[in-house]
Amino acid sequence: MQITSQLSSQLEQLRQQHRYRTLTQRQSSQVQFGNNDYLGLSMHPRVKAAYAEGIHQFGASSGASPLVSGYQAPHAYLREQLAQWLGREDALLFSSGFAANQCVMQALASIYQRIVLDKLSHASLIDGVRHFEHWKRFRHNDVAHAAQLLVPNEANLLVTESVFSMDGDSAPLTELANLQADLWVDDAHGIGVVGDDGRGAAEQLSAMQAPLLTITFGKGLGVMGAAIVGSSLLIDYLTNHAREFIYSTAMPAAQALAVSAAVDVVASSEGAVLRQRLNDTIQYFRECCRLNGLPIGDNHHAIQTLIVGDDAKAVAWGQALQTHGIHCGVIRPPTVPQGSARLRMTIAATHSNAQIDNLVAALVATRESLERAEIT
Ligand SMILES: Cc1ncc(COP(=O)(O)O)c(C=O)c1O
Structure with missing residues (x-):
């Protein structure tokens, strides 16, 4: 390989900085305080049974991207279930939260004139917007700073996490929702665990206040995958413009069934x-x-x-x-x-x-x- 020395020297630099990463296999003998399965649903009998039954009925793979032939009855059911549960019009399923955030940000960056994100926003949101010029970051949870960065009389998108992934603190959602911008809340760490009914940011903010939500299935819901939840028009636009959705194999139907079972448990x-x-x-x-x-x-x-x-x-x-x-x-x-x-x-x-x-x-x-x- 022609780049061997460059790869080695980059890795050596990380070692020197104590930032070199390696995979360590999870040991069953260790008590886990490092995963995001907050309610233990990954091992819940109903969730596991739904997964197993789904594999039995639909097989291990969806076999194609959703617009080709990967979209099956369990996907349609989950989509409706999420929209109803969260009080929104529709939802679009993705194989991961990273994919959802990155490609939806990319798809919307061509529509909004200004995008303003919390300084501590997840890498997937930053990766989606970094190739555009019209974005800025506001100081963490600083509503006044966010307001300053918005452009009056233009289409503004304001982006935050509900519960921050590396700090565990919450965003001032109601105050952010009052600013002159469409609010997108990444509720990866809120869904399932925050609010009386576990509906996270959707419980706190109406569809008018937060027209765009990311929810992930691999944390409080104990499975894997994600959805963008919002208006029918938004979902229609994303169905036609979100590249990972269009060009990537749909999550297996069995996984959609497992997520539906997890939502049932969370809502019970x-x-x-x-x-x-x-x-x-x-x-x-x-x-x-x-x-x-x-x-x-x-x-x-x-x-x-x-x-x-x-x-x-x-x-x-x-x-x-x-x-x-x-x-x-x-x-x-x-x-x-x-x-x-x-x-x-x-x-x-x-x-x-x-x-x-x-x-x-x-x-x-x-x-x-x-x-x-x-x-x-
Ligand atoms: C705030 C936030 N958004 C998005 C993601 C990505 O979700 P996923 O793990 O489903 O790719 C994460 C994952 O850690 C996250 O913490």
């Missing part, structure tokens, strides 16, 4: 019990951290963070926790801003208080051992 009284359990566990974790002087971030969502700053230090924390049988996310730049490398711990309804006790004890022990190592 069992869903409410799971959300209550999740919120109780989050509060329990936060209280244990407070009692032990662990400086976690100030939010009450399932994503809890401990900012350690230095990249190498964050890696050391993650490795030390592994020795206690605990896995959590070690997040470094460029995913988060320079100097804010962190542990990203996700709490789930399936965690027991004993597991939370172990996590907190491991955090305390790690802090002590790393402090000792620094002194000596």
Whole structure:
């Protein structure tokens, strides 16, 4: 290969910066505080049974892109179910949230005259808009700054996440919805878990207030894939312009059935019990951290963070926790801003208080051992 030396030197640079990434296989012996399966639905009997039945009936693949022949009855059902559940006119299914955000942003960037995104917006949104010129980022959750960046009397698109993926804090959705712009909320980490009914941003904002929503199926819903939810006109436009939708194989029908089953659970009284359990566990974790002087971030969502700053230090924390049988996310730049490398711990309804006790004890022990190592 002609670029061997360039590849090697780029990788070496990452190693030097402690930002080199490798895949580590998930160990079943470790307690997971690193995934986004907040309600434990990936292992829910109804969701697994729907998947298995779907494979039995429709096979392992949809076989084609949706506009060719990949669109089947379970896709149509899920689409209607989502629209009805979230109080919107229609939905369009994608194989991942990344694909949905990136291509929908691209498809809309040619329509809007100004696009304004929160500084901490997900990479998929940034990737979608970065080749256009008319976009700006506002300071994180700063509504006044967002207002300043909008262009009066022009078509403005304002973009935010509902619950931020790497910080776990929430956006001021109602205030953002009052600005003179169409609001697009990426509800990846809110759907299923936020709100009395688990309907996330759609529960808080009407279709008028937030005409565009991204919901992902691989986090609180425990499956995989995503949807863009909005007006019939918007979905019609995207059906004709969203390139990943047009040119990529549709998700398997079995997967659509599994997502439908997950939505049924989330919308049921069992869903409410799971959300209550999740919120109780989050509060329990936060209280244990407070009692032990662990400086976690100030939010009450399932994503809890401990900012350690230095990249190498964050890696050391993650490795030390592994020795206690605990896995959590070690997040470094460029995913988060320079100097804010962190542990990203996700709490789930399936965690027991004993597991939370172990996590907190491991955090305390790690802090002590790393402090000792620094002194000596
Ligand atoms: C805020 C946000 N949007 C979109 C995505 C992408 O979703 P998916 O994992 O379905 O590709 C993620 C994934 O981590 C996310 O955190």
